[in-house]
């Protein structure tokens with residue numbers, strides 16, 4: 001059988017530790033035998049980021065703007081321990097943060113649904129895709145401890161020197177204050193990324209804030225979403241048969257628990273931080289969460305939601321057997337290959353991606369899985385496979401399909 005060819009290169013961002021090991025196995029076992037892989041390779045492994053003074057991360061983001069689609073392996077975000085472990089010149093910033101800032105993108109996380117790994121919320125039969133606005137609010141806030149009586153004010157000084165003041169509170173004793181901000185252009189990009197991804201995946205968008213209480217701050221988010229939707233996306237949504245739904249955040253939380261899934265839940269920064277952990281843990285396993293960064297211009301970067309699985313890597317280095325789940329990393333590849341296929345009109349490539357995903361799901365549903373899933377599955381007597389044999393089992397399923 002001849003291999004599938006690719007017209008345009010895919011931007012390939014290699015990474016660190018256990019996921020770097022899986023990365024190679026996935027390419028060798030599941031991709032290269034079937035596809036004449038055409039990728040532009042960037043090594044985002046920490047060693048090479050350090051050697052290039054992190055220029056490689058910037059270059060890989062630029063390449064994503066050029067070609068439109070990237071696939072990324074999990075990478076180490078350095079901390080003090082990594083400084084010594086890798087003898088780093090600097091505590092390089094998170095690659096995901098750098099890439100997200102350069103593409104001005106929003107991250108969408110969705111669980112991979114498999115029979116036998118049931119979500120805790122039994123009515124969630126379809127995935128809930130969570131989109132978190134990753135800029136501003138409490139994450140860029142300025143805070144102050146107030147020692148005693150006095151007046152706290154919000155002051156804005158315009159470029160021409162004009163001041164606008166609002167009293168926050170007149171303290172009679174000690175307390176705390178906090179100043180938050182967001183930018184209209186960032187909220188606009190967030191809204192466009194959400195609407196764009198909804199059209200791509202044919203899913204409704206839910207968005208919620210607390211605009212009844214926060215009549216200027218949160219209301220601005222609501223207004224920007226409504227305006228962009230009306231002007232740029234309403235007609236396309238109608239054609240696609242999907243809807244945009246706005247409600248209050250507490251109402252959204254209540255409705256999500258009763259919903260069956262199958263929609264995108266757009267969240268402000270803090271809500272997204274909290275709710276994504278709730279949604280992903282309720283769906284079962286971090287190893288079964290996919291993640292895609294979508295820019296308002298329509299650039300896509302696919303990856304797994306989990307990290308480099310450091311603990312397993314150290315076992316691997318000691319020559320011990322690991323049972324690390326490669327599904328989310330495989331889905332990063334299939335997501336990127338499918339998108340590349342769609343953009344290039346390469347149906348063979350998109351079909352391959354669909355088939356490989358079905359092979360992953362079928363392998364697990366047939367009872368063959370890694371340890372993390374064996375611990376939570378409702379399938380009786382699952383076969384627990386090591387990292388490599390799980391990938392080989394997927395290949396066998398694929399070849400038999």
Ligand code: NAP
Pocket residue numbers: 073074075076077078096286287303304305306307308309310311312323324325326372
């Ligand atoms: P992690 O890699 O997500 O792993 C945490 C734990 O979750 C693992 O020890 C393992 O539990 C379980 N797990 C995660 N993925 C798994 C998989 N595919 N198969 C089986 N079990 C899995 O988080 P971490 O260990 O806290 O972080 C390691 C490194 O990843 C850090 O340097 C961090 O900076 C980086 N990171 C990168 C990204 C990214 O690039 N997107 C995201 C998050 C973290 P058990 O040990 O109990 O088996």
Ligand code: MG
Pocket residue numbers: 273274277
């Ligand atoms: Mg969090």
